[in-house]
Amino acid sequence: MQTAVRAVVTFVILLAGWQMVVWITGVAFFILPGPIRVLNSLVQNLELISVHAATTFLEIVLGLIYGCSLGMISAISLSWFPKVRHWLLPLLVVAQAIPVFALAPVLVLWLGYGLASKVMMASLIIFFPVTATFLDGLRRTDPGWLDLAHTMTAGQSTSHRWTILRHIRIPAALPTLASGLRVAAAVAPIGAVVGEWVGSSAGLGYLMLHANGRMQIDLLFAALFVLAGMAVALFFSLDWLLRRLLPWQPDSLPND
């Protein structure tokens, strides 16, 4: 709670500083509008911004769902099939270094100006951190737990590999997966907006480009703030949810 209050206070001070800069330098409003002008624009264009925000939100959520599901499935497959892992893991590590954004024009070319290319863009950049963190977690199960499970299931006729994956490896990997999901929530909006910049007719990224072209910098900032608010809200709701679902997870954030 205290952290939240501090964050709000810092934010208000930054806004005030911004307004001071605008007043003191007398910079033109079509170069840098003050926060009050941005707020006005937000109120006046609320309907327009909401429509575009809804599109971007849908792209982000769909991208998160597809990207996270694909990432989790591929992490489990890679941990299950060592041979596949030996061939694909180096590729996966290298692929992480590729700037996926550079693919945006191709995706728009292939999938069109609509939702699909943006969802694909967001899924792609989410896929790598989710796969990498989850796979890492699956491979780092405490050997003591596996030994224990081994002595408990030894001498049984059926194979217990799947049971051990389900009851020990996967739950043990959930805290690391959670950190991958947090990264995913943070980068998903970037993927969606980059997709919109390259080619679209809706979404906050499109609205920002459009406003920029018409010197409506206050509208651009208003859209930017809504986008930022959305991204922050998404991140913190996911973070809250993950903390509730994984109560045994040690709190990684220092409190001081």
Next chain:
Amino acid sequence: MSAQHTTDAMVNSAVGIELRRGTLVFGDKTVFKNLDLDVPAGRTTCLLGPSGVGKSSLLRMIAGLSPEAKAHKLTADDDAPIQGRIAYMDQRDLLLPWLSVLENVTLGAKLRHEHPSREKAVALLRRVGLEDEAEASPAELSGGMRQRAALARTLMEDRPIVLMDEPFSAVDALTRLHLQDLAAEVLVGRTVMLVTHDPLEALRLGHRILVLRGEPAQLAPLIEPAGQPPRPAGDPALHGQAAGILRDLAG
């Protein structure tokens, strides 16, 4: 009493362990070679030795957790395989943090797709003094309580052979004494092999004490202390013997 009944059944079905020409080599280090070991049925055998000598490796080999190890023969003394007849307890409690204490105790049944008996698990938790913590998460327990939960899980497995690797070394001295008394009480009738670095613990709990030392390591029978375990911790004779063993190990 059903617990007493279980104990009687255990005594009748107790099996010993026979190891012949056990060999364990890690890289160019021979931990032990052609090692013979007999663990008598229904009694507690303590394995002492300087750290790093391979006590845990020997225990893990018997538990089937050491794929590098080779043996001419490793069976129960009825010549049937040992696999599936052991319960293993580690120095760390190895409780799964996402399960409740009760769910941890019944983990083995879940992994074997059996229906665990909740009544039995609750009875065992009562026996180790954790009946009020059944629904708690392991993180809420103290170190001693966690180790008691691990002991309940070991008993829940209801195996004739129990292998313990320094099970009480991570708790404070007073808790350790309580846990030793509890373990001696609940493990009566089972074939127990207990690895420890603490001569006093071995003297309190062991019907028989073995020492592993040398490189490659050799087993030496040491003593069969008088009286029945658990022997009282305050007994001066026990402390004298422990000091003697320590001198022996050091020299």
